[in-house]
Amino acid sequence: MNKSIDSISDAVAKIEDGSTVMIGGFGGSGAPIELIHALIDAGPKNLTVINNNAGNGHVGLAAMIEQEMVSKLICSFPRSADPRAFTDRYLAGKIELELVPQGTLAERIRAGGAGIPAFYTPTGFGTELAEGKPQKEFDGKPYIEERCLKADYALIKAEQGDGFGNLTYRMAARNFNPLMAMAAETTIVQVNQLVPVGQIDPERIVTPGIFVDCVVEIQNPQQEEDLNRADVRYPEVTT
Amino acid sequence: MKQRLDEIKLSNAQIAWRAAQDLRDGAYVNLGIGFPEMIATFQPEGREVIYHTENGILGFGPSPREGEEDWDLINAGKKAVTLNSGASFFHHADSFAMVRGGHLDLAVLGAYQVAQNGDLANWSTGKGGVPAVGGAMDLVHGAKKVVVVTDHVTKNGDPKLVSECTLPLTGVGCINRIYTSLAVVDIEAQGFVLREKLDAISVDELQALTGAQLHLDGDINLLDAPKL
Numbered sequence: 001m002n003k004s005i006d007s008i009s010d011a012v013a014k015i016e017d018g019s020t021v022m023i024g025g026f027g028g029s030g031a032p033i034e035l036i037h038a039l040i041d042a043g044p045k046n047l048t049v050i051n052n053n054a055g056n057g058h059v060g061l062a063a064m065i066e067q068e069m070v071s072k073l074i075c076s077f078p079r080s081a082d083p084r085a086f087t088d089r090y091l092a093g094k095i096e097l098e099l100v101p102q103g104t105l106a107e108r109i110r111a112g113g114a115g116i117p118a119f120y121t122p123t124g125f126g127t128e129l130a131e132g133k134p135q136k137e138f139d140g141k142p143y144i145e146e147r148c149l150k151a152d153y154a155l156i157k158a159e160q161g162d163g164f165g166n167l168t169y170r171m172a173a174r175n176f177n178p179l180m181a182m183a184a185e186t187t188i189v190q191v192n193q194l195v196p197v198g199q200i201d202p203e204r205i206v207t208p209g210i211f212v213d214c215v216v217e218i219q220n221p222q223q224e225e226d227l228n229r230a231d232v233r234y235p236e237v238t239t
Numbered sequence: 240m241k242q243r244l245d246e247i248k249l250s251n252a253q254i255a256w257r258a259a260q261d262l263r264d265g266a267y268v269n270l271g272i273g274f275p276e277m278i279a280t281f282q283p284e285g286r287e288v289i290y291h292t293e294n295g296i297l298g299f300g301p302s303p304r305e306g307e308e309d310w311d312l313i314n315a316g317k318k319a320v321t322l323n324s325g326a327s328f329f330h331h332a333d334s335f336a337m338v339r340g341g342h343l344d345l346a347v348l349g350a351y352q353v354a355q356n357g358d359l360a361n362w363s364t365g366k367g368g369v370p371a372v373g374g375a376m377d378l379v380h381g382a383k384k385v386v387v388v389t390d391h392v393t394k395n396g397d398p399k400l401v402s403e404c405t406l407p408l409t410g411v412g413c414i415n416r417i418y419t420s421l422a423v424v425d426i427e428a429q430g431f432v433l434r435e436k437l438d439a440i441s442v443d444e445l446q447a448l449t450g451a452q453l454h455l456d457g458d459i460n461l462l463d464a465p466k467l
Contacts, residue, residue: 026294026331027317028310052331077373080317087369099370102293103335103377110332122380123339126358126411129376171328172295173311178330206330225310 002163004194004215008038011188011216015039015153020048022109022149022180023061024156027053027080028224030173032157032190035216036060037234039069039155046071050109050151052102052176054078054086057228062086063235070095074149076102082228099129104146106179111148113182113211118147154184157221158207161191162198165212166205174206181211190218241396244448247439248420253464254388256281258347258418262288266344267297267337269378272316275347275388289325291343293374295334298326315374338374339381346382348375350389350417352404355430355451357414359387360406372409379410391419391448398450400424400431421445423462429454435462 005011012035015021021039025031040063049070054077055062062085064070073095078086089095100108101123111119120143124130134145156177158167167189169177181187194217227234249257251274259281262268269291270276279301282288289298292314299314300321308319337343352360362375379385389399400417417424422445423435433453436445438461446453 027313029294029313029317030311077371078369079371083369090369097370099372101372101376102331102374103338106331106335121339123377127376127408129372169328171309171311172292172313174328174330175294176331179332223310225308 003165003209003212004161004163004217006216008034008190008216008218009041011035011214012039012042012155014186015042015044017044018046019044019152020050020150022050022151022154022176022184024154024175024177024180025051026172026175027056028060030157030169030175030177031060031224032155033060033222033224033227034218035155035157035188035190036064040064040067040234043067043069045069048072048074050074050149050180052076052105053080054083056080056224057082058085058233059227060224060234063233065089065095072096072098074098074100074105076100076105101129105149106176108146108149109176109179109183112150113179116148118145120144121146149183151180151184152186154180154187156180156187156189158189158191160193160195160200161189161212161215162195162200162209163215164197165189165207165209165215166200167191167207167212168200168204169206178207181207186213187211188214188216190216190221192219192221193217244392247437248391249437249462249464250467252277252467254418254420256464256467257423257462258386258388259283262286263344264288267291267342268345268347269293269338269343269382271346271348271375271378272373274349276316278347278388291334291337292320293331293334293338295329295331296320296322296326297329298323335374335377338377341381341383343382345384345386346378347386347388348378350387350399351406352399352401353387353389353414353417353426354401354404355426357412357426358404359409359414360404362409363407365407375409379413384415385413386416386418387414388418389420391421398448401450421448421462424453432456433459435460437462
């Protein structure tokens with residue numbers, strides 16, 4: 001078995017118009033910037049994107065939105081230091097937003113990967129985000145029903161990976177990545193380092209390869225914060 | 240009245256200092272983004288507190304020096320942080336299991352309004368624009384104690400402690416205690432219970448600045464914070 005491939009453009013080539021795509025990361029931490037930029041090059045439209053945020057500046061998810069690739073965003077916090085890409089289109093009615101509390105977003109994705117169609121949570125009860133959702137009492141306390149989230153594709157970032165798709169993560173860049181790996185039909189991973197099968201201590205593996213379909217090595221990946229501080233835009237505007 | 244209030248009221252740093260005095264040794268604590276984060280600065284000496292951040296760290300420490308940031312090591316406000324000895328990483332579902340599952344000892348949030356029954360409004364002014372909720376609705380459920388740090392009144396002088404929230408709710412009946420710029424108020428079965436107040440303000444004056452009945456139950460202690 002070898003799930004690793006060399007070409008990042010091949011890795012995202014099958015993502016077609018209208019797909020639902022989970023994108024890992026919390027802000028720039030754990031965001032698969034190179035995979036996102038490869039997807040921008042491929043250019044599918046009318047995507048539903050699931051991410052904690054809505055992009056920052058003019059790279060990564062913000063750049064995808066600027067390229068008019070995203071018709072719906074499911075996220076918890078569509079604000080950032082520079083949220084204009086999303087804000088302008090949202091206020092113009094060009095992009096739909098499903099706002100989900102952060103813990104509920106994580107659990108909906110986890111449930112999607114775990115074969116749990118719905119669950120009950122106290123989060124959001126009595127708020128406008130509970131409108132239209134079934135409610136139920138357990139042991140005298142009120143809860144709301146939340147449905148799971150699945151996706152056609154997940155684009156995620158990991159620290160080390162091997163040809164079986166086993167993954168480790170780097171510090172808080174773990175965040176949504178292991179959950180999204182489980183919840184997508186096809187999970188595509190960019191790893192900072194591709195290592196031979198058997199080299200990662202099984203005790204250290206966070207995402208077992210069964211959840212992963214494709215691994216591409218991107219050494220020294222770019223970081224959203226650094227790109228934004230350098231005022232980078234993707235794709236670069238050529239004049 | 241407004242001018243006098245501005246003279247006597249605690250600053251945000253002083254409110255944070257007061258809230259920090261109640262941090263228990265060995266507590267697992269989540270401090271909301273912004274004002275509540277300041278509480279960590281005033282953690283009393285000799286007490287060990289483990290700070291939780293939604294994006295998957297237990298045991299983070301202060302910001303690194305400029306130029307030493309690692310952008311894979313950030314807090315929920317997306318600010319660079321450092322790690323204390325004994326820190327751990329975990330994914331987002333585990334992080335919110337710690338929140339909802341009742342494992343955190345304390346969550347501290349900011350507020351637009353807190354109602355006498357413990358309802359909190361702190362995520363939306365209801366005025367349109369781009370709505371954003373983050374982890375606020377999760378954090379109000381599950382921590383053993385959920386408290387608020389806030390000015391006692393809005394910039395216009397309207398009460399922030401109210402009989403019923405008029406702004407969109409973050410959670411229902413979820414707040415246990417409020418540290419304000421003028422007082423410390425608990426929320427119990429009967430509603431707001433005044434625990435501490437500044438020496439410079441009378442109970443009647445405080446009641447006039449509060450949108451629901453302030454109940455008195457035993458001693459009212461002196462609210463005092465050092466100049467910061």
